[in-house]
Amino acid sequence: MKEVSKLLRKVIRLQKEERLIPHQSSVLVAFSGGVDSVSLTDALLELKDFFGFKRLSLAHFNHKLRVEADREEEFCRGFAEERKLEIFVGSENVGEVARSSKRNLEEVARELRYRFLRSIKDREGFDLIATAHHLNDLVETALIWLSRGAGVEGLLGFEPKEGDIVRPMYKVKKEEILSYAKVRNLRWVEDTSNRDPRFFRNRIRMEVIPVLKSINPNLEETFLRTRNILKDEEELLKRLSRELLYRARNEDCLEVKVLTQAHVSLQRRAIREFTGIRNFSKVEQVRNLLSKGGEVSLGEGVKVVRKGAFLCLKKSL
Amino acid sequence: MKEVSKLLRKVIRLQKEERLIPHQSSVLVAFSGGVDSVSLTDALLELKDFFGFKRLSLAHFNHKLRVEADREEEFCRGFAEERKLEIFVGSENVGEVARSSKRNLEEVARELRYRFLRSIKDREGFDLIATAHHLNDLVETALIWLSRGAGVEGLLGFEPKEGDIVRPMYKVKKEEILSYAKVRNLRWVEDTSNRDPRFFRNRIRMEVIPVLKSINPNLEETFLRTRNILKDEEELLKRLSRELLYRARNEDCLEVKVLTQAHVSLQRRAIREFTGIRNFSKVEQVRNLLSKGGEVSLGEGVKVVRKGAFLCLKKSL
Numbered sequence: 001m002k003e004v005s006k007l008l009r010k011v012i013r014l015q016k017e018e019r020l021i022p023h024q025s026s027v028l029v030a031f032s033g034g035v036d037s038v039s040l041t042d043a044l045l046e047l048k049d050f051f052g053f054k055r056l057s058l059a060h061f062n063h064k065l066r067v068e069a070d071r072e073e074e075f076c077r078g079f080a081e082e083r084k085l086e087i088f089v090g091s092e093n094v095g096e097v098a099r100s101s102k103r104n105l106e107e108v109a110r111e112l113r114y115r116f117l118r119s120i121k122d123r124e125g126f127d128l129i130a131t132a133h134h135l136n137d138l139v140e141t142a143l144i145w146l147s148r149g150a151g152v153e154g155l156l157g158f159e160p161k162e163g164d165i166v167r168p169m170y171k172v173k174k175e176e177i178l179s180y181a182k183v184r185n186l187r188w189v190e191d192t193s194n195r196d197p198r199f200f201r202n203r204i205r206m207e208v209i210p211v212l213k214s215i216n217p218n219l220e221e222t223f224l225r226t227r228n229i230l231k232d233e234e235e236l237l238k239r240l241s242r243e244l245l246y247r248a249r250n251e252d253c254l255e256v257k258v259l260t261q262a263h264v265s266l267q268r269r270a271i272r273e274f275t276g277i278r279n280f281s282k283v284e285q286v287r288n289l290l291s292k293g294g295e296v297s298l299g300e301g302v303k304v305v306r307k308g309a310f311l312c313l314k315k316s317l
Numbered sequence: 318m319k320e321v322s323k324l325l326r327k328v329i330r331l332q333k334e335e336r337l338i339p340h341q342s343s344v345l346v347a348f349s350g351g352v353d354s355v356s357l358t359d360a361l362l363e364l365k366d367f368f369g370f371k372r373l374s375l376a377h378f379n380h381k382l383r384v385e386a387d388r389e390e391e392f393c394r395g396f397a398e399e400r401k402l403e404i405f406v407g408s409e410n411v412g413e414v415a416r417s418s419k420r421n422l423e424e425v426a427r428e429l430r431y432r433f434l435r436s437i438k439d440r441e442g443f444d445l446i447a448t449a450h451h452l453n454d455l456v457e458t459a460l461i462w463l464s465r466g467a468g469v470e471g472l473l474g475f476e477p478k479e480g481d482i483v484r485p486m487y488k489v490k491k492e493e494i495l496s497y498a499k500v501r502n503l504r505w506v507e508d509t510s511n512r513d514p515r516f517f518r519n520r521i522r523m524e525v526i527p528v529l530k531s532i533n534p535n536l537e538e539t540f541l542r543t544r545n546i547l548k549d550e551e552e553l554l555k556r557l558s559r560e561l562l563y564r565a566r567n568e569d570c571l572e573v574k575v576l577t578q579a580h581v582s583l584q585r586r587a588i589r590e591f592t593g594i595r596n597f598s599k600v601e602q603v604r605n606l607l608s609k610g611g612e613v614s615l616g617e618g619v620k621v622v623r624k625g626a627f628l629c630l631k632k633s634l
Contacts, residue, residue, distance in 0.1 A: 147529040149539035151546060155472075203528045211520045212464040222466035225597055229468060233582045237550060265550045280542055 007180040010171045011043055012050060020166045021128060026055035027166075028126040030117055031087070033060065033076045036132035038188040039177045040169055044130070045083060059120050059129075061113045062091035065105075065193065072189045079187075088124070090116040106199060121164065133158065133167040135220045136174040140204045142223065156231055173220045241269035249274075253310035260290050275304060275313065286311070324497040327488045328360055329367060337483045338445060343372035344483075345443040347434055348404070350377065350393045353449035355505040356494045357486055361447070362400060376437050376446075378430045379408035382422075382510065389506045396504075405441070407433040423516060438481065450475065450484040452537045453491040457521045459540070473548055490537050558586035566591075570627035577607050592621060592630065603628070 014020060021027060029044065031037045044056060060076040062069050073089060080087035098108040117129050138157045145154030160170040169177070181188065197203055213219045244266050248258035254274060259267050264287075271286050272278065277298055285296045286304050295305040301316045331337060338344060346361065348354045361373060377393040379386050390406060397404035415425040434446050455474045462471030477487040486494070498505065514520055530536045561583050565575035571591060576584050581604075588603050589595065594615055602613045603621050612622040618633045 143529070144532060146543070147532045147536055147539070149533065149535075149543065151543045152550075200528075200532050203531065207528050208525045211517075211524050212460070214520065215461060215464045215517050216466065218466075219464055222464070226463070226466065226468045229582070229585070229597070232580075232585075233469075233550075233554060236580045236582045237553075239580075263549075263553045263556075265546070265553045268546070268549075280546070 004180055004183050007039070007169070007172050007176050008043055008046060010176070011047065011168045014160060014168060014171055015051070018160050020161055020168060021051055021053075021130070023052040024054045025051075025128055026124075026126045027051075027053055027057075027128050027130050028088075028117065028121055028124070029056065029058050030113075030129055030131045031058040031060050031076055031079075032132075032191065033072050033079065033189045034132075034191050034194075035181050035186070035188045036134060036169070036177055038079065038186050039181050039184075040130065040132040041079075041083070041085070042184055042186055043180070044168065055126070057086040057088065057124075057126070059088045059090070059117055061116045062089065063094040063109055063113070064091055065095055065109070068189070068192070072191075075189050088120045090120070092116075106201075118164075128164055128166050130166050130168060132169060134169040134172045134174060134177060135224060136205070136209070138170070138227070139209065139220055139223045140201055142227070143204055143208060144200060152230055152234055156227060156234065171224065237265065237269060241266045241273060245270045245273055250310065252314075253307070253312040256290055256306075256309050256311060259311070321497055321500050324356070324486070324489050324493050325360055325363060327493070328364065328485045331477060331485060331488055332368070335477050337478055337485060338368055338370075338447070340369040341371045342368075342444045343442065344368075344370055344374075344445050344447050345405075345434065345438055345441070346373070346375050347430075347446055347448045348375040348377050348393055348396075349449075349508065350389050350396065350506040351449075351508050351511075352498050352503070352505045353451060353486070353494055355396065355503050356498050356501075357447065357449040358396075358400070358402070359501055359503055360497070361485065372443070374403040374405065374441075374443070376405045376407070376434055378433045379406065380411040380426055380430070381408055382412055382426070385506070385509070389508075392506050405437045407437070409433075423518075435481075445481055445483050447483050447485060449486060451486040451489045451491060451494060452541060453522070453526070455487065455544070456526065456537055456540045457518055459544070460521055460525060461517060469547055469551055473544060473551065488541065554582065554586060558583045558590060562587045562590055567627065569631075570624070570629040573607055573623075573626050573628060576628070 027044070029037065029041050031041060041058065044051065044053075048056065058076065058080050060073060062073045073091070077087060077089065092112050094109045094112055095105065097103075097112065098105045101108070120126070121129055142155050142157040145157065148154065158167070160167050180186075193199070194202060195206070197206070209219070216222055244258070244262050245254075248254040248270065254270070259270065262270070267287055267290070268283050271283050275283075275286060275298055277283060277286075282296065282298065288294075289296060289304065289306040289311055293306045295303050295314075297303045303314050303316065305312050305314050344361070346354065346358050348358060358375065361368065361370075365373065375393065375397050377390060379390045390408070394404060394406070409429050411426045411429055412422065414420075414429065415422045418425065437443070438446055459472050459474040462474065465471065475484070477484050497503075510516070511519060512523070514523070526536070533539055561575070561579050562571070565571040565587065571587070576587065579587070584604055584607070585600050588600050592600075592603060592615055594600060594603075599613065599615065605611075606613060606621065606623040606628055610623045612620050612631075614620045620631050620633060622629050622631050
């Protein structure tokens with residue numbers, strides 16, 4: 001029972017800390033039928049008095065990607081019936097859509113899945129969508145984004161609550177989910193594509209994380225702590241750069257003198273916010289305009305021009 | 318010739334940006350005989366007029382760890398003779414020392430190697446020790462430290478210059494070193510322990526980095542850019558927390574009101590600097606004293622005590 005209480009305790013603690021799901025909410029659980037979403041649903045049912053749901057339902061999206069897809073849909077319908085939950089099922093041939101639009105399969109799958117979830121939410125009047133994302137997903141996401149060059153923002157990964165998405169298992173480790181599912185005698189479907197090495201995320205999970213865990217068995221908790229410290233510091237830096245922007249701003253221009261007196265990190269952040277550009281070397285090019293004349297094109301007919309004591313945004317017509 | 322100029326150009330650029338090695342310096346190269354230190358030495362000789370060395374010599378430490386160790390020492394002596402460089406050789410049975418002191422082999426090897434390098438530097442009056450650390454070493458180090466929980470400071474890895482250590486190849490990728498060595502027709506010894514999976518660093522290099530590079534082939538450059546942005550932000554945060562500490566400080570105490578008005582990130586940093594503690598949950602315990610009475614033991618007979626309007630450091634006698 002220790003393992004059961006561990007997962008539940010973490011879900012309860014997060015709810016208390018972050019007020020993830022307001023009392024009397026209608027919640028739609030994104031339900032794949034895998035161990036994560038089965039455990040999440042089971043835990044939410046266990047804690048239904050604590051959360052005080054107005055309505056709790058499942059939504060399953062059949063990606064039609066694998067031969068097992070239809071059997072998995074059947075499993076999901078069966079699970080819902082057994083637990084006396086309403087289930088909404090949608091389906092689309094994701095592979096077809098990806099091929100014909102020549103887009104990345106994971107991306108298309110994600111986009112269509114969320115479009116389905118939102119359509120059910122809107123049509124049925126749910127308040128929130130709960131997903132089964134957990135701490136290992138967070139670590140994987142952070143590593144992928146950091147590798148791609150998303151900087152600290154990448155390292156922060158996703159949040160426990162973003163708009164209408166809530167992630168009650170944000171602080172729960174995968175191994176805790178597996179123990180929970182075992183002790184609770186749950187059944188689920190194994191998604192074989194989770195082992196497909198063509199997906200980056202699977203290689204991160206199967207090849208990278210085990211090595212990092214050999215360095216530190218508490219990798220996930222360690223990462224979460226680092227992440228939360230960074231998150232607070234990120235918030236401070238954002239606040240400071242917004243203050244700087246406020247002081248430097250003059251309609252569509254920034255006062256050079258105000259920027260020059262600020263720390264280089266705040267200059268960078270203020271320029272990013274002012275111009276909307278993310279590309280680091282572009283930001284540095286704009287920053288160079290602080291010490292000399294000239295202009296930098298931002299693309300799409302927009303440029304930043306040094307005009308005497310000001311940096312100004314200009315649209316070339 | 319493009320590959321040769323790439324490595325040399327990066328070494329030159331770093332020297333110009335960071336003034337790594339002042340003109341007329343006496344430099345001791347940490348020389349293992351591997352491709353990195355052979356390439357570094359070759360590059361420094363190519364650029365000897367640019368750097369204007371007063372003296373350039375090699376130091377080789379024989380760890381006596383592998384049967385090849387003595388042959389490698391011979392190789393190093395031969396290389397030095399061929400290049401007309403003075404070489405200092407030291408040796409110690411590192412395995413023996415690690416076993417008898419029951420300490421980690423990598424750690425002991427590192428400690429004894431640096432002790433040897435410093436002893437030669439001091440005895441012979443060298444100004445600086447140059448090591449062959451490169452950009453891939455930096456990425457590996459950062460991943461190891463991040464995994465261990467060293468936070469942003471871990472992610473920053475090492476610096477191009479730290480005390481008497483300089484790293485001229487800081488921005489050079491391993492593949493650039495290998496191309497350089499090939500085009501320059503260099504010979505070197507292969508350290509078989511670099512493939513030993515018992516060492517964390519080797520698993521990071523052989524198992525983790527390749528996966529991350531499949532996500533982003535420019536991983537090293539991307540990492541360096543992220544690192545440098547973080548480095549600047551870290552400097553700003555340090556400055557702000559030092560200012561806070563200065564305003565809050567009152568002999569061995571901190572004024573609670575001044576701390577309370579500051580951002581949580583600066584509170585944490587100021588408390589870390591004030592108490593010297595690194596442990597996050599201890600820092601949070603001390604931070605909790607801002608809103609209530611009590612005391613927190615820091616170990617070794619030192620504690621932080623809330624005394625009215627102040628937090629004070631106390632030594633229990």
